[in-house]
Amino acid sequence: MSAIIIRQGLVVGAHASSVADVLIVDGKIVEVGTVDDAPSDAHEVDARDCWVGPGFVDLHAHLREPGREAAETIESGARAGALGGYCALVAMPNTEPALDSVALVAYVLERGLRTPLDIAVAGAITKDRRGESLAPMAEMAALGVRLFTDDGVGVQDPSVMRRALTYAKPLGVRLAQHCEDEQLAAGGTMNEGVLSGRLGLVGRPALAEELMVLRDIELVRLTGSPLHFLHLSTSRSLEMVVRARDEGLPVSFEVAPHHFTLDESACATYDPVFKVHPPLRSRGDVEALVEALRRGVVDAVATDHAPHAPELKDLAFDEAPAGMLGLEHAASLTFEALGPSPDPQTFFQVLSRGPARIAQLRRDDERVRHSAHGGAMVVGTDANVTVFDPAGRWSVDRHALASRSMNTPYDGRALVGRVSATIAKGRLVVDEGRLT
Amino acid sequence: MIESIRGRSLLSLDDLSKEAIVEVLDTAESFVEVNRRSIKKVPALKGRVVASLFFEESTRTRLSFETAAKRLSADVLSLAVASSSVKKGESLRDTIATIDALGIDAVVLRHRSSGAAMQVSRYVPHVRVINGGDGQHQHPTQGLLDAFTIRQVLSEQRGTTGLESGSELFHGLKILIVGDIRHSRVARSDVAAYATLGAEVRICAPGTLLPDGVATWPVTVVHDVDEALAWADVVGLLRLQSERGSGAFVASLDEFTFTHGLTVERARLLKSEALIMHPGPMNRGVEIDSRVVDSSQAIVERQVSNGVPIRMAVLYLSVAGSREGQAQ
């Protein structure tokens, strides 16, 4: 018997918000409203002036285990996630070896169970993520895997991608694509444009992303199989996918905080911490992403949390690996990007409800024992709850992160809006901004 | 805008003011004289340690820098990193930290990656970093010595001296750069130097060898190489960077020669007093015909011999100088 009472926060439901207490007992929300009869041993969370909503779900976390535990482990990644307000993480398959078999998926799921969060797995679409032959998606789906991607790279061969979509459709799973044509982007380290020309860095053109987005929309039209577009970074990519979605195609997309907060000019310092794929884009692209966020057309904000051991980020820009941390500051950055008076509905939509729908984490999936996410904050639902303080202020300190790595591009940045408590599967994991 | 490189690192010519460039050129004039003496050495950097760190082998540039440092009486720590254990993937920061621990005042850095010099200057802010060429980004001392050579030769032709010419000589001077601009750090430094000094710069290259965003450069892109050659007062050729994959950017070396090579026939289109330059090493028979290299209009050897005085000037100003307001 464990009870938590969240007092006087703005409870953000699916369609409306109101100030209320939320009582959680044994992993469930048991009362929303004015709670007078909370158990005497209930842990009290003061949520005055805070937003209380469904726990965040990250569709895109590179947890590095197995293979690169020096950069991150499932355990350290889960701690970072909890501090960032996340109750569920989808672990990306570009580990070493890649998550392309039942044994590896089972390993990650099992490690995940030792953390307080729900750790889901995105399986590889192709064996060893080589883009050649299909990985055993049916077997992995039977273990509860709902998303498949070769992320890190996209599936380059259109016939393989077509086959994968066709194969996945009856399994009830969704493919997710890292859209970049590797031949057009070959050797590229930053966005192609005036700046890359001046800096003498090889560019990754926006077109490399957009061509694959275009191709995959047509493959979805052809196969009718659902597809999730990972970390869209250009204005045109967004436009194409939104249009396809409006046409009724089963497509969804996410944007990553670094793509809507940083632009390519950051690369002028040649600091490899700003190197990421797809690359930081032009100012105009950043503005288009922010605009889309504010208009509420974005399905999900996903972190693309990509830890790298420090020595790797001390290489020359073109030799350093791509990727940056995201879990611990994604919510604050999303809050900032939503403008001067952010709508709490939109905030929890992009961080929780949208991604939860795409991740399809279900309570009835007994094999993985995950709970339900992205709920409406009503009685009877699983207690995955995040308390966010819109007035909280903090500064990013790369040495003080829970992640094993330090490659955040926001070191020293002052942020407004902070996760003050995370309740994952009914357990208070973060309280007053700290791990319990 | 950097008004003087005194006491500063030299990473790029992009952010140097005209005054800063002219100061280097003028200082180099003094060192040309030093290099004519029987004892070609002055004690300006006595007791200072200059490390030369070449992650990418270039015997010519390394010798030129090390000669410059030695003629200023600096102690030179020479690390031919390209051939040592430091290979691709080893932390740039670790290598620099090791050298720094030996106690150095300056480092001359050559690296195959763009931006390496700027990264190093961040790792060791107390050390003056002289960029000896970084990837496809910048090669500032080459840009300076090219500008110096143009000023020197044209001043001689006009019966005056480089010092007296100042930057006036560059006003309206027609400089054409032909070849692989896209992959060339020399082109980026040359364009910055020439444009800042007031020259009119045109560039001509196969479309695939033009850099991204060239429309924003302070140059005019021209396509008719013959017409451009007839227009130019100075023609700078660039090495076709086949080792950086330019081979795939043109159909063949032969075709490049056909479209943009300075052949004997094309050289006839040049004004009789026009100068021909090349930063070396040359692909004779590709971007330039051997007979053109050996013609009296080619000042390639002058470029080479000006390497030492320019690098002496850069090291002298950067290492011996203290920044304004930091004196004493």
Added chain:
Amino acid sequence: MGNEDERQARTRGLAFTAKSQLMTADDVKRALWRMAHEIVERNHAVGTLSIIGLQTGGKEPAVALASILAEISGEPLSAGMLDVSFYRDDLSRNPLPTSSATDIDHDLTDRTVVLVDDVLFTGRTIRAALNALSDWGRPRAVQLAVLVDRGHRELPIRPDYVGKNLPTSQDEAIVASLDGVWIGTRTSS
């Protein structure tokens, strides 16, 4: 214009404010003639002399001195120029002096070198000049001629020929040229 003070003053953006004139152009000319006679008296053979002005303040006095010596002796004599910027021992302590041309067209071995400067102050310029000279050979002797000796030596250096001895305080400034000699102060411009 342009002694050691002056060069540093320029790089530091200091302006000279004259308090009073101590020598007129005529005074300077008379002093140079007297010094020339002393040089001839002491060295006899003008043909073995090398007159070397220190850039930039010693340039004009050296040229003037050489032409007076040529006039006295009837032998042709021109002045060489020496820039000592690269030989200074205070490069890291002071803003970098602007270097100017060195022009010595003959080997100084076995010559009698007369170094010429406008103002003798700490002696550090002369030390640098002595160092530099050794790069041009081994002179038989080196002598020093200055328009003004203002004292405050920091090194064991004394002039052989002096236009005028001027006791000064450390914070005063002297400007000496063929146009005259002034005492004054330096202020930020």
